[in-house]
Amino acid sequence: MKTPIKKVLLGLCATFSMAVSAQQVNLNNSKSIAQNTNESDRHTILFAAVQATQMEDILDKSGPFTVFAPSDAAFERFSEEKMERLINSKDKSELKSLLTYHIVAGQLTASRILRAMCKGNGKASFTTIQGKKLIAHMDGYDIVLTDPIGNTARITAADLNLKNGVVHEIDSVILPSQL
Numbered sequence: 001m002k003t004p005i006k007k008v009l010l011g012l013c014a015t016f017s018m019a020v021s022a023q024q025v026n027l028n029n030s031k032s033i034a035q036n037t038n039e040s041d042r043h044t045i046l047f048a049a050v051q052a053t054q055m056e057d058i059l060d061k062s063g064p065f066t067v068f069a070p071s072d073a074a075f076e077r078f079s080e081e082k083m084e085r086l087i088n089s090k091d092k093s094e095l096k097s098l099l100t101y102h103i104v105a106g107q108l109t110a111s112r113i114l115r116a117m118c119k120g121n122g123k124a125s126f127t128t129i130q131g132k133k134l135i136a137h138m139d140g141y142d143i144v145l146t147d148p149i150g151n152t153a154r155i156t157a158a159d160l161n162l163k164n165g166v167v168h169e170i171d172s173v174i175l176p177s178q179l
Contacts, residue, residue, distance in 0.1 A: 032163045034060035045075040052087045053096040063164030066108040070173045078173035100130035101176040107166050110158040132176045147174040
């Protein structure tokens with residue numbers, strides 16, 4: 001007899017929370033998303049993109065937001081050269097599209113993402129502030145995000161609660177469209 005997907009996903013909530021808590025990223029929950037990104041030694045490329053698109057003020061004073069934050073290693077695997085080109089380009093529209101695709105309005109904790117997947121029979125869809133959908137599903141104990149192109153990213157550290165939202169560190173860059 002198969003166990004319904006809702007029971008399996010709900011059972012994973014506690015396990016998932018414990019698994020990622022061991023991989024916590026050192027952030028200060030009394031500071032904003034922008035302040036923490038600026039001070040993080042794991043998100044220097046992300047902060048350079050935030051500054052280049054002039055989104056620092058929004059991620060400092062507005063919210064709440066959920067940020068799926070690629071680590072520097074994720075950006076390097078994506079393409080360090082491409083990121084450098086996007087950050088230094090006069091036209092920041094591609095970079096802003098990429099950055100805003102990693103942000104969802106509201107505070108999506110891992111348990112809220114899991115509950116949404118329960119309601120969606122194992123998948124959940126979230127609209128980014130960029131305007132495109134981001135799909136979440138489980139792979140083992142990992143929450144995996146899939147972009148419209150089919151690229152995937154795993155949440156490697158979840159529920160980093162900050163003053164104006166929540167950050168989930170991801171291991172890959174996701175794309176709203178081909179760059």
